[in-house]
Amino acid sequence: MDLLPKDSLEIIRNADRIVFLTGAGISNESGIPTFRGEGGLWKNFRAEDLATTSAFQKDPNLVWEWYDWRRGICQNAKPNAGHLTIASWQKKSKSVSLITQNVDGLHPRAGSHSLIELHGNIFKARCTKCSEKFHIIDDGLDKPGLKYCKLCESLLRPDIVWFGEEYNQTLLTKSWEYCKQSQVVFVIGTSANVSVPANLAQTAVRNGAIGIEINPEETNLTASMKHHFDGKSGEILPKIWNEVFPNEPIK
Numbered sequence: 001m002d003l004l005p006k007d008s009l010e011i012i013r014n015a016d017r018i019v020f021l022t023g024a025g026i027s028n029e030s031g032i033p034t035f036r037g038e039g040g041l042w043k044n045f046r047a048e049d050l051a052t053t054s055a056f057q058k059d060p061n062l063v064w065e066w067y068d069w070r071r072g073i074c075q076n077a078k079p080n081a082g083h084l085t086i087a088s089w090q091k092k093s094k095s096v097s098l099i100t101q102n103v104d105g106l107h108p109r110a111g112s113h114s115l116i117e118l119h120g121n122i123f124k125a126r127c128t129k130c131s132e133k134f135h136i137i138d139d140g141l142d143k144p145g146l147k148y149c150k151l152c153e154s155l156l157r158p159d160i161v162w163f164g165e166e167y168n169q170t171l172l173t174k175s176w177e178y179c180k181q182s183q184v185v186f187v188i189g190t191s192a193n194v195s196v197p198a199n200l201a202q203t204a205v206r207n208g209a210i211g212i213e214i215n216p217e218e219t220n221l222t223a224s225m226k227h228h229f230d231g232k233s234g235e236i237l238p239k240i241w242n243e244v245f246p247n248e249p250i251k
């Protein structure tokens with residue numbers, strides 16, 4: 001059975017700009033737990049209690065231990081059909097943008113270009129004093145525990161936007177622009193509990209984009225979407241691709 005009606009398929013095929021907005025759910029099928037789903041707890045800590053500046057100031061060892069554990073999971077994970085479908089779409093058309101809340105690096109590993117990682121990247125660290133950035137693996141900082149700056153020897157922190165912290169303004173401005181100009185916005189695997197990504201999706205819809213949500217649960221964005229697909233993104237996205245581009249393989 002077809003997922004999308006003819007009029008939506010036409011809009012997607014003729015769109016000058018398409019935006020994919022992704023959250024932790026898209027990486028769930030790669031074995032990376034979402035924060036609020038099963039496996040989201042670590043040693044009984046909730047993410048909200050560890051991913052904050054105050055948690056890091058209180059116990060940087062604990063926070064690094066948590067990130068070292070999560071980074072290990074991300075390193076061993078592989079992009080799934082959902083990531084690969086978006087990457088194919090981007091290879092096909094330059095006007096397809098990808099904005100992710102994920103920090104796991106699976107979108108770039110799937111081959112996605114012009115990616116906006118709104119919340120940072122788990123493979124990167126930043127100096128708490130001089131702000132220099134490092135790649136945890138390429139710069140040989142992957143020994144578990146505290147990590148120090150190679151320039152000024154101060155403590156490094158994960159290069160992640162923690163709860164309550166400011167977003168990178170340049171990335172945010174670019175994201176608003178993409179969303180305002182889009183005719184189609186896909187909202188995939190995000191609970192929309194974090195206000196900035198939810199506002200980005202709403203902005204796209206308010207400016208005339210059709211919203212397509214893929215999520216096994218309803219969210220507070222569902223009502224404003226034109227289509228909601230209750231299912232796994234690794235299964236639904238390839239089906240949508242096949243309807244939009246019949247007979248074209250996902251590369």
Ligand code: NAD
Pocket residue numbers: 022023024025026027028029032033034035036037101102103104105119188189190191192193194214215216217219231232233234
């Ligand atoms: P979330 O944990 O709040 O929500 C995940 C959503 O994904 C839920 O609504 C769930 O129903 C849905 N989902 C689960 N499996 C799915 C599947 N197979 N296909 C489609 N949807 C599926 O995650 P969030 O909204 O991204 O926000 C939480 C924050 O957690 C973000 O800031 C993000 O940076 C961070 N986070 C990132 C990762 C990652 O990088 N992979 C993992 C966990 C948390």
Ligand code: ZN
Pocket residue numbers: 127128129130131132149150151152153154
């Ligand atoms: Zn430094």
